[in-house]
Amino acid sequence: MSKSNSLRPGKHLLQIPGPTNIPDRVLRAMSYPTIDHRGPDFAEITKRVLDRIKSIFKTTQPVIMFPASGTGAWEAAIVNTLNPKDKILMFETGQFSFLWAEQAKKLSLEVDFVPGDWRHGADPKIVEQKLSQDKSHKIKAVLVLHNETATGVVSNISKIRKAMDSAKHPALLLVDTISSLASIDYRHDEWKVDVTVGGSQKGLLLPPGLSFNAISQKALDAHSRSTMQKAYWDWKPMLENNKNGFFPYTPATNLVFGLDEALNMLMEEGLENVFKRHTKLAEAARIAVKAWGLEILAKNPEEYSNTITAVLLPEGHDADNLRKIILDDYNMSLGMGLNKIKGKVFRIGHLGDFNELMLLGALAGVEMNGADVEDIVLLL
């Protein structure tokens, strides 16, 4: 099948922050013929997948999956736990925090959106301060992105949890892990997260189209009191049907086949080894960026992302032009700068099914970008 008018020989390097390079084993599993989603074989796969994925979130509590993008699982986290016009606390860490906040507003919520410079994570001190001041408990939830996909900045969820506990505030904690799950250490139960939002297309090694909510008991209690309008995203029929391996509506069968195989792969490698691999490759990427004399967008080394490195270009250079040249000449996709940082940064995704020589190829592609164009400085 022709994907494009422009044939580019050799394997494409998909170094955006997701979707990621899909393992052949997963692509093959997805091309297994579709089966009856109400039959015994599919029920068995569903139960196996929903049981095994818990370990990826480090939880013993329910995880559910939607046939939807991550944006859908964001919406599910909100409409299942909150009430119309509730106040929530969010942090401007980058484009995806902005989009989640915009979604919350569309869903009638009042968002206290703490401004940020797109170079830092959510600040636990501000969480503690805001919640301590909120004596009447008007803030119903704190929404944070574990890893801001737009900037490559990690927020410290453990510290945010401690800040919430110090403030003795009952707000729910909702965390997006779309670009960190199965790549950067994350602990749903230990950090007492109420809803963790996940997506299929990054560390989970799948194409987009599945998304997840890991759910705490406190979130389930909130659900029972929530009056927000919901149908497709409603947890209740999902949890009831999942018990027997079924769904309230047709699941994305072939992505579930792929997930079954992706879980096999993650478990064969071992989740802690997956984290170590991402740490090592991310450190190598950052060393290269520094060797190029360029600046990493993330200001604080403790907040460096092990899945994504956003690289600032010097004034006067257009990152989108750089990305276009690299795509056209070297068959590699890099992530673009979004919104406030459009054209100013490019992002290297170093996550998922990824290894040393893929990274070195990716870094070489960036280095070679300037070899045959005038307006880009040869960086080495």
Place this chain on the structure above:
Amino acid sequence: MSKSNSLRPGKHLLQIPGPTNIPDRVLRAMSYPTIDHRGPDFAEITKRVLDRIKSIFKTTQPVIMFPASGTGAWEAAIVNTLNPKDKILMFETGQFSFLWAEQAKKLSLEVDFVPGDWRHGADPKIVEQKLSQDKSHKIKAVLVLHNETATGVVSNISKIRKAMDSAKHPALLLVDTISSLASIDYRHDEWKVDVTVGGSQKGLLLPPGLSFNAISQKALDAHSRSTMQKAYWDWKPMLENNKNGFFPYTPATNLVFGLDEALNMLMEEGLENVFKRHTKLAEAARIAVKAWGLEILAKNPEEYSNTITAVLLPEGHDADNLRKIILDDYNMSLGMGLNKIKGKVFRIGHLGDFNELMLLGALAGVEMNGADVEDIVLLL
């Protein structure tokens, strides 16, 4: 990859009313490596797919697709065109009409649900009567399933349109074509349908995970006045992004690859030939059911479905037991009776990538069911 503990040699016959047997060409297309959903190649595919799919709906107006099941596209049709607590008119044609009505109630709508016996389609006379009586135009939309997947009964959308026109009533017409699209003739523009809901996993030859709204200008006007809460399902950012081949959130890339190939196949065969093939195979299935001395659930031959035949078993026979035997002994899945007709009917899906010898195999599987069990009559 092992799908089950029970190995069943030979090819599985997936004769449920959907998901359907997926063509190998589509399975292979879906296993093409995932690419950048914001890059130029994917934009080209998106534009090509969204342009070509219009002919499947017989429309020149916009068609949008969601990374979601058909149930999601139902929700989108409602929340984009209606207002909270609006009154709508629906017909109890079977389980899926019931589920759509339940969803509408969850979304705050008042449903005038005309009772039915699950053996007939929506009655155009009642549409005309109800709308004529509604002088103050309280009814804002008529929601009908073109093909009721639970019963194999087709509602005549052309006649329903005429009834609405005769009543000179401004209600919107929302039609579900999940189990008829690309299988039974359907005309979004000619029948002045305002929103047509489609799904990927039936006549469109794909696994589940994509769903569609084909949209009229009247529906777009209603959207601009609609105050229903919406975020994920909102048409506006979808239509804006689609213009350039993009989406407001991550699309289900590999299902879109599959859709591109499925459209190639449907166009190679020719849509009118696809309809003729479904008509012929459905007629053959019905002749067999009658030869068995069994009753087709659909009462009115003019409402017979060319995609699904639901077969009534004689009193005292359990259709689910029959289905289990056929699955275990002959490696074929049939559709179950849902809700009110559970255990009383089985459903033969004869749609999608399907031909004469597959049908004859399916019919033989039903005939052979009784050969080695006591409680099932050998039907021939």
